[in-house]
Amino acid sequence: MYFFVRLAVFLTAWTLLMGCERQDSAPLDQQLYIWQRQWTPxxxxALQDSRADFSTLRVLALQAFPKTGWSRARIDPLLLKRDGRPLIAVIRLDGQLKSLNQDEVTLQIQQLIIDWQAQGLNLTGVEIDHDAGNARLPAYREFLAHLRTLLPTALPLSITALPAWLDSPELPALLSTVDSSVLQVHAVSDPRRGLFDPDQARKWAQAWSRVTQRTFYLALPAYGVALLPDASGAPVVESEIRIERDGERRELLADPQQLSKLATQLRNDPPAHLAGLIWFRLPLASDRRAWSLTTLGAVARGDSLNSRLALKLSEQQGLHDIVLTNEGNLDNAWPERLTLAVQGCEGADALAGYALQQSPDLLTFTRLRDGRIAAGGQRAIGWARCANIDQGASNVHP
Structure with missing residues (x-):
């Protein structure tokens, strides 16, 4: 009898244990930053195409600069109201500000909240983005505690946080003043290390999970920048707006394959308290250095990534337009070289970004500069007036 009682206890414990092991973690939430200071059509x-994959929008709303003072982003409230997703207003307080005037900052934020709510926007939180140095974290904590007491109780307060804060003994107290934090694991701190290091990002996330007792998110990059040297040789970061400066541009781009692998790891084995991923930033069709929304959505969903480059020829009265298409879900660099088998060509030329070499039976287009073809997009590379182009014998060379 004793044996059977012990066996029953063991089987019950084993069943409970297996049930716990089978229990899946809650899926990681996927959110988006909207970081344009002036909205366009x-x-x-972009909002419509992002609805299926991203639950919440964190919108740059207000900025404070050391010299020029306060500036509101020119959002389109009608678009946001029609979109209907939860909105978190992001207030950017420049890290170069000498100090934070609690009363002034609080007044600006309170007025922003009043204005957004009066416009019928679905405001569900406020995020403070302030790159404070470690020595200023005590003062920053006092500011956040003051702000929390004056915000509506039902309106969560979050902050953008830096991995460098992990070295500060002030961090636990700072995190206790807010409802959640967003750990930013992308930046150009050292050009030799690039824009993003997935292994380092995961280590930071693990370390953050051991410090905070509250929900946190990871801010991940879906963009690129160019680095230009200044007079002292230090890098100057160029994003979407071109900087008129001489010197070679070094392009840094977050790798979708790397980010997809990291996101999968985090979904399968999330650090404690990690609630989701926030992608920086919502890409517009005109963005030069952001992933396409097709690629971003595929990474967020965990889809397998692939590029499928192909040549497309359209002919009208003997004139062929030569176009590269990307039928995959992964943005792709312009190919280094394309060759077309031809006969009876009267003329041909390359468009910007490529050079043409021509022989009686072959057209060769060679890349002159870097560029990308968005997933689902296309790019014209040249034209040819030929009696015949054998598309089956033509090739795209990476």
Whole structure:
């Protein structure tokens, strides 16, 4: 009898244990930053196309600069109201500010909240983005505690946080003043290390999970920048707006394959308290250095990534337009070289970004500069007036 009682207890414990092991973690939430200071008609389609994959929008709303003072982003409230997703207003307080005037900052934020709510926007939180140095974290904590007491109780307060804060003994107290934090694991701190290091990002996330007792998110990059040297040789970061400066541009781009692998790891084995991923930033069709929304959505969903480059020829009265298409879900660099088998060509030329070499039976287009073809997009590379182009014998060379 004793044996059977012990066996029953063991089987019950084993069943409970197996049940716990089978229990899946809650899926990681996927959110988006909208970081344009001035909205354009392109935001309409970008919002519509992002609805299926991203639950919440964190919108740059207000900025404070050391010299020029306060500036509001020119959002389109009608688009946001029609979109209907939860909104978190992001207030950017420049890290170069000498100090934070609690009363002034609080007044600006309170007025922003009043204005957004009066416009019928679905405001569900406020995020403070302030790159404070470690020595200023005590003062920053006092500011956040003050702000929390004056915000509506039902309105969560979050902050953007830096991995460098992990070295500060002030961090636990700082995190206790807010409802959640967003750990930013992308930046150009050292050009030799690039824009993003997935192994380092995961280590930071693990370390953050051991410090915080509250929900946190990871801010991940879906963009690129160019680095230019200044007079002292230090890098100057160029994003979407071109900087008129001489010198070679070094392009840094977050790798979708790397980010996809990291996101999968985090989904399968999330650090404690990690609630989701926030992608920086919502791409517009005109963005030069952001992933396409097709690629971003595929990474967020965990889809397998692939590029499928192909040549497309359209002919009208003997004139062929030569176009590269990307039928995959992964943005792709312009191919280094394309060759077309031809006969009876009267003329041909390359468009910007490529050079043409011509022989009686072959057209060779060679890349002159770097560029990308968005997933689902296309790019014209040249034209040819030929009696015949054998598309089956033509090739795209990476």
């Amino acid at each position: 392109a935001h309409d389609s």
